[in-house]
Amino acid sequence: MFSRGLRFFAAVLVVVTAAGCSGESKPGASSPNSDVSSNKGEPSAEPVTLNFYTEGNASVLADTIAELVAKKYPHIKLNTTLGKGKAQIEDMVGAGQVPDLISYSLGGVTQLKEMQLVSDLTPLIQKHGFDLTRLAPGVEDNIRAFSDNDGKLILMPFELNNNALFYNKTIFDKFGVAYPKDGMTWESLLDVARQVTRMDGGVQYKGFRFEETNLVFKNQLGLPFIDPVTLRASIHNDGWKRWLTTMTAFHAIPGNTLNTKVSEKDEFIKEQTLAMRTGPNFMSELPAAVGRGGFDWDVVSLPVFQGYEGKGSQFNAPYYAIPPTSKYKDQAFQVIAYMMSDEVQQMMSKRGRLPIVKDEKAKNEFGTGIEGLKDKNLKAFFMDTVAMPAPSTIYDTIAKTTMVQKGIRGIAVDGKDVNTALRESEDDINKQIEADKAAKK
Template sequence: MAVTAKWSRTACAVAVGAALLSACGTRTGGNGTGTGDGGEAAGALSKPVTLHYYTNDNTKWLELEQQLIAKKYPNVTLKVTLEKDLKLDQLAAVGDIPDFISFSLGSFWDLKSYGLVSDMTPLMNKYRFDDKRFLPGVMESVRSYSDKGEVLLLPFELNSNVLFYNKAIFDKFGVSYPRDGMTWEQVYDLARKVSRSEGGTEYHGFLFQHQNLVWKNQLGLPFVDPKTNKAVIQTAEWKKWLDTMGGFYFIPNNEYKNLNFYKDQNVAMWTGANIVSSVVEAAKTTGLNWDVVSLPQFSDNPSGGTQMIAPFYTIPPGSKHKDEAFRLISYLLSEEVQVAKAKAGKVPIVVSQAANESFAADLPGVAGKNMGAFLKDKIGKPAPVTKYDGIAKDVFYKTALGKDFYTQTKDVNTILREVEEEINRKIKESQQ
């Protein structure tokens, strides 16, 4: 069936796909991959309907979603509005309420403040949505975003971290490569061995993207007390985090510099956002010899992993087609779709051997690489969540790991105190 599209500045209309296929079993059991459907579910998309879809996803992944849906739902037309064309505040002002939304997790509180999220528990029950399809920790993290235990969002992929490393630097200095399952303390020892200045080149053992690891918050520490809405940064646990992660910059020849792992190629190890496509291109054009291992952990990690960072679907309370929107979301969270996205390099968020085995299968330039490392970044016990966490995280990564720390002009206790004061000041400003 041909798919046609009409794009305008704020929206595109796309005719999409075949009969409803449920990704549901029962909500309280099963393996999460069943496709059985009942009468109510079968009728939810049996008639022609136009669904308004609002998203901040990039065009590449949006097109993949549309292609997958087009094979399943001939009775559905998607009217897609992109956030880059119509901002959240503009959307609220226009009053054209979407039927469902996909957005990045960092924008959840903005969506909530505009009244664009609702509890999907009734729909999950009605259509026997099996939340056990999700990986361990997902639903606990989801419910942490509501003080009532509501399901205000359903995540659809994981932003998992790995440790990238430049094999040529380790070969040059005769040092063993990193391996899966390392602790930060072990990475510290490796970084010391490859942080050198030789032949006019400074080789840095390990650098990391500050914002990314602050959001990952591997120790599961709160930024803001949900009862008082005050920062809780001056703690022994946050001191441990800062001493460990900031401590890398005190290794001789590994002082902080804004270097690019795949361009400069004098950084032995790096972690942050997923840069696989850029690394692959560098390998092709400059011969970068790279690989990855799983994200290192703290030797004593009470959370058991990292905080869930995942884009999500939600349904606004003002949606005129809640049932149809939820059926579409159910399909997008099915094993079938998760496998298709995994092949393209999206980390599955469901328990699925097929999706795991398919991961990165269609990505060029990764043959022989340890891509399974992306699947080892476990979701930890969620930290207390507040609407002011974005403010706190922004101040923390810019200030706590800022120049006062890595130039050793202030001690850790002073920095944490000043960070806490700055967070509280910005929270108060946001309340006015």
């Protein structure tokens, strides 16, 4: 009897094979499924509908993308499906509804690769004259690293996910503690967190909390999760011991315990009892919090590990991908290229989305369209640079998820020591890898 995973894989294989038999050729080559193009190699202006699947993007961003594309290319209509809930990508593919264009979070790279939903964008990049040197430093090296070191480029990220350290000035003022500064280390931040973790008037104020998955993915020490040769977990070592010990030390502060039932964002914005936090950027939500009164905030650069100053974080950004079965690859790439243009990057930057291009105007526009950001230290976001990629494998996502659940929470919530947490995490990762291998046989 087939498992759900095997049934799904079989369904994907049928869809992809059927597309291949119908005349699908290599990206960039003409085929019976390709849209008719002009002699200049430009896509036809005949009306087309691109089935666009987006996982992780808010509906407002999806709507913005559709509106921009409609104005720029009136002949291209995006039929958008928002991921999560009932609309899972695997269910759509299993039903034979493969999208023409996908927007996904970086944590889903392995999933899309296994489902054969990515293709080499190099022919399209060359055909349409897309200039990769426009990308921010380190981006191209990182996205190439996700294509199994074969030189292909299967993703096109559309914004940076740089982090900064947000802090509640009201809490610091309340306790007479100096604000955090740019260029701090995690080790020095620990002392600051202790000073603002206090019980006052029956309210427990917490010093610091981070969004766990985000910082695990950013992996500032550049450590591998899986041995690329043996495909076994590689986290029970001194490097990960240092990372885990440093980051869970914040939750060992009396009064700063990790509450997994409430997000760090809600503790910071809604409850306003968290003095400092870092994680995904939520710039657009801050003006409303300020409007409710009593909330004054600012940002400084993301702290680094002592000895790793200036080395940057691992790349972690949302991206576009074009499935190999799409009949409209040229039009899909037109959409990607336009969303990567200086014009759109500047517009998105104004709305608080970090530009992924070098364009200085786009950087200078960051946050200017959001009320109340004029005097904020927004340059702090650009101090979190992109590091060279650490060795990656198809099982990294398994390892990263386990590092959160059994590593960070094993210590912060279950009270385990770091060696036990790492050993149990490594054992669990290896079991999941073996189970995945068995399911694919």
